[in-house]
Amino acid sequence: MTALLSIRDLSVRYRRDGVAAVKGISLDVGGGERLAVIGESGSGKSTLALAIAGLLPGGAKIGGRVDWFLPESAGAKASLSVLPDISPSRGEIGSSVAGLLFATSKIGEGRDHELISPLEGEMSGRTEGGATERRPSEIGIAQTPHLGRDIGFVFQDPSASLDPVMPVGKQIAEVAHTHLGLDWPQSLARATTLLERVHLPDPQAILRAYPHQLSGGQKQRVAIAAAIAAGPKLLIADEATSALDTIVQAEIVTLISRLVAEDGMTLLFISHDIALAAALADRIGVLRHGELVELGETRQIIEEPRHPYTRSLVDAHLGLDAKPLLDRQGASA
């Protein structure tokens, strides 16, 4: 399996004097694989996801590196420029959750050296006012991802990623328009197709609906449609089903699984729920207090966990529910 991205010795500290939220994580994510990362609240799952997507807040201190191996047609070559890049849109990303999915900024540009400084320095990507101080790249030819185009990000709360005053069809179409260069009628047609693909009833009506007119599950389907609208290589779902009831949760997991297979995407599925992770992942990584304590094939993690903590997660689940973890299937999506 060819790696899509390679994470080496990644550490993130939100505060200079604070403990690291993730510590020394090394991990390769293969192209087309479905990797779940599980762990209890506060174990660093979101921090890892945000670091990969280049979405950590400006004050975060990052060590280690993340290298991407995007196909020629996708990621732009890393910029070796050391000129300051003053980008207002980049500043917005740190401050606003709404619109992340639709961010048009080239968040990844030149980021291989910004995101992960070889020194444990301040993250240089977003200083106040959006000014960027560039460091010469350590990596040189590595390619860098753009949020929206190369990475689709689905958050736990769909309301946070959808604009409340814009019809959802327009929000999805904008992603296609921005990243694929489609004209507006083509972008709207793509939005309609995507609404069909996420199994929303009456796509023509939903196209014109506002987020508040949709249920939580429907909003999450819209958020997923927007996340995949530009055909990203990597889909990151961070607790994307946690706010939904069990049945809708299973439907959304099945939906994500189908879309990932259909589009040949790589999936990073973040969850505190080992059963959900087992239902769709090829491999599972277990985070505890910011460290990756175990990483293995789903079957090995469930049937022969090596780390005592993984074992306790599996046992705790089996104690609650006798259904074998590996035999679960999501409901139809």
Ligand SMILES: Nc1ncnc2c1ncn2[C@@H]1O[C@H](COP(=O)(O)OP(=O)(O)OP(=O)(O)O)[C@@H](O)[C@H]1O
């Ligand atoms: N913006 C932030 N500023 C300061 N500390 C933070 C910030 N975000 C997260 N942390 C801290 O970093 C650690 C890891 O948090 P993170 O959100 O990555 O965990 P998580 O596994 O995603 O948890 P959850 O399951 O609750 O979403 C926690 O101690 C958390 O309090």
Ligand code: NI
């Ligand atoms: Ni989280």
